[in-house]
Amino acid sequence: MADSKTPLLDQLETGPWPSFVKEIKKMAPEKPAAQDLLGQLEVSYEEKKGHWKHGGIVGVMGYGGGVIGRYSDIPEKFPNVAEFHTIRLNQPSGWFYNTKALRTICDLWEKHGSGLTNLHGSTGDIVLLGTTTEELQPTFDEFSEQGFDLGGSGSDLRTPSCCCGMARCEFSCFDTMDLCHNLTNAFQDELHRPMWPYKFKIKISGCPNDCVAAIARSDFAIIGTWKDDLQIDQEGVREYVKNGLDIEDLVIDRCPTGALSWDGNELKLEGKECVRCMHCINVMPKALRPGKEKGASILIGGKATILQSAFLGWVLVPFMEINKDNDYEEIKDLLDKIWEWWDENGKVRERVGETICRLGMRNFLRAVELDPIPQMVFRPRANPYVFWWPEEVK
């Protein structure tokens, strides 16, 4: 029996926030893996370093991703976490569950794994935390039978995720959940069988509030927007003002482009000036709505620091219609073109944003058949080192 005294971790059971130590301890009487995980974590707290070995390659038949192998580097002390692999399970769009689905997940995971989970991993997957190599295939088989599939890992399309969208948000400019589900199904191969230079993430937000942080954490961000003017219910606006909203200070003065004015009775919008930042709508949701011609902006390149510094996605398509009726053909076409170019030109472990930076937007845009437009840049270049295509020079 491993040392079960965990004085450092025990301190984290105090205080008002829900304690993860309590969660693990709850599982420990039933699951030796949870017990040993606590033990190893306590050692890590004492020594201030991790005790997992480098890497790990495990998986299930037919897939190249979805399981993250992990081994303890002190297995003699904690034999029950000697193998402690993580399984990523594709979440339902928007993380909507019924209790039957959750009970199924719990039952299967209690049977095959440590009983510990992460709801959810930051990409969106249900994370089943800790099992042995031997259990992987049977776990996968049983989840499959119940209608659950693995998510992505490695150099593949990672599990797409979306905000709750039209399920419960009046701001949403299209059906994020349907699009997320559709793309996940359309690109199963790309998701399960890593084939690219590096990972590729898609995230879908229904409006520019970007509640899944698509701009920062996905290579391909689909962010809802609209083309015409926002819808104003003047009576509703007056109601807000009557109820004490300081509209000048909280709305008019805070509009980033000064597109709004208030004459004491009516809210006026200079439609062409509006950059659809959502602020006025957020402040007065009962009076203001996104416009009627809805669609999405596509941003490319968002990623974390390694190697070329962190990128926020930048505009690739300012406005794209999001068409459920044609099975989202425009988005899929664009994705196919991007993947083809990136897979051909990207170096090992080069995110698409970095490939674009290395080879230039002009090469990228030509490959994906888009014209350069002002909306793609914050400001024009500040140096004169311009390349020309041979055919442009006389």
Place this chain on the structure above:
Amino acid sequence: MPMIEVNGQQIEVDEDGFLVNTDQWSEEAAKYFAKEEGIDELTEDHWKVINYLRDYFFQFGIAPMIRKLCKETGFSLKQIYQLFPTGPAKGACKIAGLPKPTGCV
């Protein structure tokens, strides 16, 4: 580290069953690994992939990218998975005796 026995020779592998020393690879070892990866018999097509991986690795010191592997061997990714059900990294690279793929897997 665990040891496996192939043709009377002791070979060291890691927890994931990858060869620790690339020089300990042999055709017999490849056959042994193939069984672990759900392959009953290594056909000519399997060897084409294995030999390509080994040649590339010894020339460049890394495993080739998947697109390169498919282009040079003429197999689509689907065919690669038909040959190696656990995929090019866990399946083919292990059988070919290449070091374990690393990074954000």
